[in-house]
Amino acid sequence: MLGGAGILLAASPAQAAEVSYATECVPPPISGLPPVQGTTTVDITAPAEAKVGDEVEVVWKTVKAASSNPDVLDLDADTVKPTGVLKLAGAQTEDLAMEGERANPPIPKNSPMVLSDMKATLTLTAAGEVTLTPDTYEINVSKPISTDTKCAPTEEVDVAATINVTEDGGSSGGGASGGDTGGDTGGTGGDTGGTGGDTGGSTGGDSGGDTGGTGGTGGDDTGGTTGGGDGGDETDFPGKEVTVAFACESPGPDSIESAVTINAKKKDGSYDLTVATADGVMDSPAPLPANALTPSMDVTIGGADKGTVKVTGPPNKEPLEQGKPVNLPDMTGTYTPGAAGKATLAPGTLTIKVSLGGQDITIPCTVKGEAPVSLELDVEDEGGVTGGTSNGGTTSGGSDGGSTGSTGSTGSSGGTAGGPGSTGGSSGTGGGLAETGASDNGALRALALVAGTVILLGGAVFTFMPRRRLR
Structure with a gap:
């Protein structure tokens, strides 16, 4: 509980930045429509500062999609779902998959596309500046048949947000702090004890002092993922x-x-x-x-x-x-x-x-x-x-x-x-x-x-x- 609270308190207030970039959108082949050239405007929200090991939420808000709903048919409510890719660079380099809900108002023909916010959770793994840049995105329409419109940048896109990631100073602490950490995250069995949580607490606290919380590496999450402990009952x-x-x-x-x-x-x-x-x-x-x-x-x-x-x-x-x-x-x-x-x-x-x-x-x-x-x-x-x-x-x-x-x-x-x-x-x-x-x-x-x-x-x-x- 204390560790989770520390993660939440460590992240600084979120920042929001808006960027626009030239985009080509390719309609589904069944429509027979040619590619559309337009401008995408995106607002990326992420915390300005965080620590290594933090899990932070990133939000992609599509202020304006590059293509509108063409003169083909009216789209019903809750039939449009966006997905996208956010490029990470700097201290951490990877593609972050973004996903929105299938939630939209009715969209008439020849009107702007209304896309739900896309979200993802990012685990920070290295200290330094991590930049976030929007990249490709897709628009799935589920009715009358499932179709995808694929959109990609046609120019270099500006960075939309930057996270300043610092080292986690509490990762090597000892004494009482080590005992608590060992108890919560110890062993490979999680809550089921045995060689799990209790053993981690004993090693971290009683053997204590300088060794701190090194008693356990698995914890509750490992028990669930590997099918051991209480997590093994998942059906x-x-x-x-x-x-x-x-x-x-x-x-x-x-x-x-x-x-x-x-x-x-x-x-x-x-x-x-x-x-x-x-x-x-x-x-x-x-x-x-x-x-x-x-x-x-x-x-x-x-x-x-x-x-x-x-x-x-x-x-x-x-x-x-x-x-x-x-x-x-x-x-x-x-x-x-x-x-x-x-x-x-x-x-x-x-x-x-x-x-x-x-x-x-x-x-x-x-x-x-x-x-x-x-x-x-x-x-x-x-x-x-x-x-x-x-x-x-x-x-x-x-x-x-x-x-x-x-x-x-x-x-x-x-x-x-x-x-x-x-x-x-x-x-x-x-x-x-x-x-x-x-x-x-x-x-x-x-x-x-x-x-x-x-x-x-x-x-x-x-x-x-x-x-x-x-x-």
């Missing part, structure tokens, strides 16, 4: 929102773009995953009955573990009206780790299945390039995913004995063995259109099914179709 792991571009196969559109967030909840060594996409991914140009559209995604596992986890959402509960926005429901599944270490979770192939008249039309949308990581987990080997595919704990058609799921063109995909919820599989024809061959009257039945499929494709082409009237 909810929220992911960050990332924007992903997908390339879709016919009858879908050429490409779509959407914000995706992957969240996890730990349960008995496995993780229940929930994948959410942005609202209003597209408008429906055709009516569709209830229970006709079902989304799914293959979450890509990387880092220490390898493989994919299939998550699936429920079909649409209500009929979809022509011209109305379509929101995908949250998709869920179960991830059972197959290796120990830091595992990364990123969006993978998004699949839309449309069921009409007894036929299933499957539209796969693969990620363009490399998808950004939404979530990172410290995992233990539970005999699960590594190298294979987990189908979210379902049990349709899986093989209990298989070590890794494999999918045939017309067979079943077996789940991985050894982990809870990992024996799932899915059977069928690989998600494509129904077979048109038959043992009796094969040619005639095939021709009839092809004709029916053409009609159905016309009704299903709405899936993820961007609004072509954007320009």
